[in-house]
Amino acid sequence: MHEGLKRFKINDQFFGHYQKLVQEVVIPYQEKALKNEIAGVDKSYAVENFRLAAQMVSTGRCDGEFGGLLFQDSDLAKWLEAAAYSLAITKDEALETRCDEIIDLIAGAQHTDGYLNTFFTVKMPGQRWTNLYEAHELYCAGHMMEAAVAYHEATGKDKLLKVMCRMADHIAIRFLDEATPGYPGHPEIELALFRLYLATGNERYLALSKHFVDVRGVDSDYFISEIENRSWRQWGGNGKDKEYEQNHMPVRDMDEAVGHAVRAVYLYSAMADLANATKETALSDACKRLFQNITERRMYITGAIGSAYEGEVFTKDYHLPNDSAYAETCAAIGLIFFARRMLEMEADSTYADTMERALYNCVPAGMQLDGKRFFYVNPLEVVPGISGEVPPLRHVLPERTGWFGCACCPPNVARLMLSLGAYAFGESENTVFSHLFIGGEYETKAGKLLIQTGYPYEGTIRYGFAPEKESMAITLAIRIPAWSEKTEIFLNGAAIQPEIKRGYAYIKHTFQKTDVVVLKLDMEPRRVFAKNDVAADNGRVAFMRGPLVYCAEGVDNQGQVLNLLAPADGDLKELLCEEERLRGCVIIKVRGYCVENPKTLYTTQRPERRPCQITLIPYYAWGNRGKTPMRVWLPEI
């Protein structure tokens, strides 16, 4: 398990609440969904598929049919990973017993040669490894490896870990020893093998991870020839859109983020893992170029990525439409994975700023505040009656749905929310990095850090110290977010001016139990403007406060948002939200203008404007109060 994960106990209002929600609502709900126990939503079949696969393995027959999509195994794997994190946080014998039962089922579905995949075992026996392009075989293995590592580190139990090591060995024989050509259509196993290597120390897994990254795009026609040599197709792609699967060129040559956004950031995450392990500059340079291309040209203000529904892809620089965005929750999560690994590459606050942007905006928006419904797609503008209804906006739902047939996002949110410890801190030698501002206790080698904060609504973060011995002689490196214009740091009440390098304030000190470091961030609400090249945002302004992007929803603005004009100046008032459903978040009010709606479609009569109060809520909380229009970027006058 990542160092930070087990050693950080979150205890704050924001993510503490989310963790509780995931533990109490999301994990039990998803378990029911995976077991087909929820009426009225798409059936998952994920657990049932393993039952059938185990029958097949033991008897050569089974009493049912494979259900759901061919990558259904990964839903169960992601849930199991989330459950493992939950167990690491809170002991829960009943949950652990149920996990063990599921793991028994999984182990039973493993063939004697180590192979494990319910789709191929139940539905397509004899077709193993014939469809790396579409069939997500390595992808599912990767997610199960991640679950295995997490479960082992959370509970000490190694049954699933052994199962997945055997599967990894099986894969290694094929692709390393026998040198069978190919690489996965959907990257994931690369980063999973890297985790398996960290967990086991087995360098063969590192080698296999590196192999898949190294060969990708070298034979960029691999999928085309695979399709020609195969008698079956799942969806019917022809393998010619090579950017889609990022096999258009060797990874070290890449400098633009292209294709399916989730695949892209999973691949880049593995590239960064390997670059960090091998110190290979060709690889780390590629990672830096790709990260830069995403965050400087292809990322929404919410940290969302993937501008287009068709192909769920990155498109071109600065093409960031608000209404037709794809902006998948999983892609933002993948960007967080990538950013964390880049932070390990170099302690530069840019990476943590990006991680924070996605973590406080796009990702929580993916989940209803009650934890029961989810968004795949996270648009920045919604007009009920049009969004979700018309081409090309059919994918843009104005309300979250319960459970999808393709349920990648919900368990991905769950596993991220329960593993934030791995993102909040970093350590290198004697330096402890505070990347994210989450309240709780973090255990370093020298003792505990005690973090108290009302972040993201309050900008004060207090660091207390509980040394193992007398004192802790460490460097506390605190990220100064780029958005904080006036930042103050105090040591025991006195302002200090520590050295700042690449966005981190380095406080080298022998901390005593009584010491307190206080970080005060600039929480003034602020106006944000986009580059001119982003056509959708021309003449528009967005509002942020701290790490949070704000939006206007009709429900707070007399039912409308398309009539709102934001003022170019004027105070932005912060208020505690009185709405029960928004859990006491800080809202912003600003005196702007409401435009009278012209009586005709087009008119030469300038529509009247009357001053009005515009209410803005945090973007992550949108869509929790029924169907109502929403807009992040408001026209400004």
Next chain:
Amino acid sequence: MHEGLKRFKINDQFFGHYQKLVQEVVIPYQEKALKNEIAGVDKSYAVENFRLAAQMVSTGRCDGEFGGLLFQDSDLAKWLEAAAYSLAITKDEALETRCDEIIDLIAGAQHTDGYLNTFFTVKMPGQRWTNLYEAHELYCAGHMMEAAVAYHEATGKDKLLKVMCRMADHIAIRFLDEATPGYPGHPEIELALFRLYLATGNERYLALSKHFVDVRGVDSDYFISEIENRSWRQWGGNGKDKEYEQNHMPVRDMDEAVGHAVRAVYLYSAMADLANATKETALSDACKRLFQNITERRMYITGAIGSAYEGEVFTKDYHLPNDSAYAETCAAIGLIFFARRMLEMEADSTYADTMERALYNCVPAGMQLDGKRFFYVNPLEVVPGISGEVPPLRHVLPERTGWFGCACCPPNVARLMLSLGAYAFGESENTVFSHLFIGGEYETKAGKLLIQTGYPYEGTIRYGFAPEKESMAITLAIRIPAWSEKTEIFLNGAAIQPEIKRGYAYIKHTFQKTDVVVLKLDMEPRRVFAKNDVAADNGRVAFMRGPLVYCAEGVDNQGQVLNLLAPADGDLKELLCEEERLRGCVIIKVRGYCVENPKTLYTTQRPERRPCQITLIPYYAWGNRGKTPMRVWLPEI
């Protein structure tokens, strides 16, 4: 032929030029394309298909394969119709001879039972009438009927007219006498049969036209059952999206314009024809509701219709995206067809205003200024590098192309431009309606109207009179466009104030040869605003002058348009364009602001604005000077 067509000789700078262009460039170019004589563009095969079909009919075999799309016959028909109009305007023996040869070919492709369609004759013999849903069989027949009527009226020759009467008879036997169920997937034959009825006086054609309109959508499952009973499919639709073909309900119940936009307005045009002929109020009321729904909720400022590429459809009220618009040239032409028929229903300037809007903006934008290249799709915003490249903007080309495999638009532009006489005037009893302001000579029963104008660039229209006898005792009903805020009318230099009814000024007078009526329209450039409901236009302004919509193109604005902010006030200067390529049109200059491009994707630093001159050109002329960004709706400050 429509009354106005033969009796109006256009002679002005604007449409006179277009007519000349169509006659000298477009018709010869298209003839070559239809004969597969142009290298480097999609082959048409339209003429070749008729040659093959004629072989089939005479010998039962042919020496080639059907080429192009299954509705290829209609391209030739539309060209022939345009050629007929050209011959009506200008005698051209060589062209007429070539037309006659083509007509001989067409006549040879007719079966003895009257059936005529090259796709079914050459490629699918035995499958006639099995695929009304997709196969455009009645659609092609309709276009050829229109060509036949036009050619007869232009040349007096009736060979093609007789051919098409026999085809109409063949169809009437099937659908009227034998009462075979069914109606066309793509409306067109309804309005064509109506023209055939007007040209021949044969009421059976009126009855057949009315039949197709009457049965449409009554059995709204017709296409579904047709698909079930048929062994072949062309594209594979399932007939369940009934709005697409406007068979979701009986036509008299319709009140929203839905589905494929071209199909819709062709159907509505036929409905209006029939309502005008039969005076049936259920039908005329439906037409009025549909026209209102389009023009008050689903039409771009350019007169374009059809907001979505997928299905080329109307979507929902007020969904009018600028960048992803479909806005097909043919659909705007169909809206002109519909509007002209509504004008015959009631002399209300709303209809003529709409006709004018499409005719001066979307339709001419469909053709390059040199007549050689065409747009299918007429977006209101284009960013080269993104438009035409990324989903969902792949259909939005920043430059016109030469000839399409599906070449519906180019010949449609040609036939419209050469038949404007049918749109400019109307007559009822003793009243002559001047709907559009086009210079030339118009022959009424009592004598000629002589119209002189520099419209659309100048707002003065002079009406002179050349009575047959001493004088012309007529009522001259001149449209007062809704956009003209201050309009003056003079009779022999003295301001008059004639009665104005529903947007027409009725000047009842016994006109002498020396009389002159002068209409002075308000040509002040004006700012236009859209209803708030049009999300894409919030906070934005468009510019118009007279009937022309203006746009900003990068080529006139230091290469950029995304950086332009239009001023809420400030003079709009009109200048004669010095650009050779824009043919001396009037451009507009306004002092607005250029926004400095922020250095980062998102910034809290308000970008600097510097005053700058914004140059606007008429929308129809965009895209004639290389790839450059273009925007109609500018953010306003």
